[in-house]
Amino acid sequence: MSAAAHHYLLPDGAGLAAAQALLAGHLRLDADPTESVSCTWYDTFDGRLHARGLQLVAQDGRLLLLDAAGVQVAAGPPPAPGAPAPAEHLMADDLPAGRLRDAVAPLIAMRALTAIARTRSRRRALRVTDDEAKTVVRLVAEEPSVLAGGGPPRRLAGRLTVAGVRGYDRALAAARAAIEDGAGLRAAPESLADEAVRAGGGVPGGVSSKLRVALDPSERADAAAVRLLAPLVTVIRLNLPGTLADVDTEFLHDLRVAVRRTRSAQRQLRHVFPAGELDAHRRAFRRLQQVTGPSRDLDVSLLDFDHLVGGLPGSAPADIEPLRGVLADRREAERTRMVRALRAPATAAALDGWEALLERLVHAPEDDRRDAARPIVAVAGRRIAKVHGRMVRDGRRIDATSPPEALHELRKSGKELRYLLEFFASLFPPEVVKPMVRGLKDLQDTLGRHQDRDVQVAMLRGLAGDVSAAPSGTAALIAMGSLIDRLAHEQVLARAEFAERFAAFCERAPRSLVRRTFR
Incomplete structure (x- = not known):
């Protein structure tokens, strides 16, 4: 996807087919096959990546560093066949050498990256096309669930991610207007990772050990x-x-x-x-x-x-x-x-x-x-x-x-x-x-x-x-x-x-x- 992405919530209860049908009433779409994606989200206990607007996710075993909008910043190599999933805790030296480690290691220092949430999603990539059948905007409709506590998956709000294609800024603006005004979708208030952490009983952004208490001079x-x-x-x-x-x-x-x-x-x-x-x-x-x-x-x-x-x-x-x-x-x-x-x-x-x-x-x-x-x-x-x-x-x-x-x-x-x-x-x-x-x-x-x-x-x-x-x-x-x-x-x-x-x-x-x- 391009260097900009926008996230919307799908209507309550809308699955991928319903989302595609809703959007097709306002946009010319081509659809890719549905895929299933498993993600493990990582951050330090005190949320050092979150504080920098970053997210680290193991997506089907491959580590990806994303910005706050969910756009990829750096990636580790694809996992080898049969390789185990990334561990529950990762130190900087456990990250694959290269751009991803270089970006993350100075931020986390001696802290461990801990798995803060696990999600499983059904996704369908949708392409907005022009009169010449060229892709001008990329969409991903998603049905995510959070895996927590060993129980059954818990359904989270459906999402739509919208990303432009270089050189088609007007098409992106038009698509967003159609999505917001025509289809009536509203912007997602938080990232999927934050929603999953909250649904699992955690605190998005981690737990700070700093003491911040504003006192009243006159109080006892x-x-x-x-x-x-x-x-x-x-x-x-x-x-x-x-x-x-x-x-x-x-x-x-x-x-x-x-x-x-x-x-x-x-x-x-x-x-x-x-x-x-x-x-x-x-x-x-x-x-x-x-x-x-x-x-x-x-x-x-x-x-x-x-x-x-x-x-x-x-x-x-x-x-x-x-x-x-x-x-x-x-x-x-x-x-x-x-x-x-x-x-x-x-x-x-x-x-x-x-x-x-x-x-x-x-x-x-x-x-x-x-x-x-x-x-x-x-x-x-x-x-x-x-x-x-x-x-x-x-x-x-x-x-x-x-x-x-x-x-x-x-x-x-x-x-x-x-x-x-x-x-x-x-x-x-x-x-x-x-x-x-x-x-x-x-x-x-x-x-x-x-x-x-x-x-x-x-x-x-x-x-x-x-x-x-x-x-x-x-x-x-x-x-x-x-x-x-x-x-x-x-x-x-x-x-x-x-x-x-x-x-x-x-x-x-x-x-x-x-x-x-x-x-």
Whole structure:
């Protein structure tokens, strides 16, 4: 089809023959034989292709990349006879090499493409012809059904796709007018993929783990806390199955971010909660963070492995390869422990109990909840000012003799401040919040690089015994020594950069603005 396509809904209950008869009353048509087509539609859990106006479909086993109008952008090779259907989950490296992979891989990065819907359609291609029997417009009438849950196919609305032929723009306009005004068809409100996803109980466009809550400055602090924290429980629950199944590493990452945000809010808004109950929930969420931490650290190490070793001299990048195997084995062991912990009744109880508290929070007695009824803007402003002040104070105490732990503690305070600014950005002027976030990000990048290198060096030293026992372990240990030296040097550079970044963060003008805005 051409570079433009238009989609219409067929009348309710109209099959292919009825659709052809209806259109034949307004257009000169030739028809091709009816064919049956099976499609599996793919996207990432967070809808990265959908966000770019793209659709990936395995049509009778062949992968096709389509734009939002359903026009082909790129295609994989036809499947070999007897080849299995594409898998339920596809990583970028699973895609056939060529234009399709080149277009999709940068968009999905480390995320898996998951089968989000399956459809089966009866289709009939119709050709609008002119007086010379030349095809001037191409139509496809379609009777789609969605396959979901192992039950019988569920019929979806019939569709008509209209595409022009190069050089016949007037014919396309005339055909569309006949279809809309003569046959009375209306434009399809969504793509077939989106309709199929919705019919199967999914969410077209995927599920975002981003927190988007607009707060009213005058609303009660406990009510605002519920509106912030309830979506985070949902994020944890939605990412838990993908984490347990190890679909891709971002499920665990997003789950952990939601846990960290929850823990931050529990600390910073603690006086909107009943003190006795909150302590138990804080312990439960601390456990969630602790049991998922080692697996995430190893995920990051493996994701960054090629980048980390790429700059090593000579044969070191090849020599160090046994380390990758040791990391993978360690990750498997840690994942086993993590999965056992996440499947344990204590995890479900933690999430259920926290949700139950949020549901009744605004109706709970206020005797030990001194901030519960205060306007959220006042509570948020005070907390932001306090954490910012603590960062300025602690950062000024750091000098050349301070241990790495001092920079790590400052980084943790920076995370607290960043989460507060994310939670409450809607309450304060963007011309204050945005520059503050930018300055904080620059500082956090430096502190994060310092901390990451410290952790990586310690991890590599701790793995020396396992690496030495692997085949070619001696050469790998020598290469690891080079890597440790480089990482330690990068940590020194990050430490030297800290003073400049921190000075920019706590300049007098920004601090004055913080004092005027957050109080």
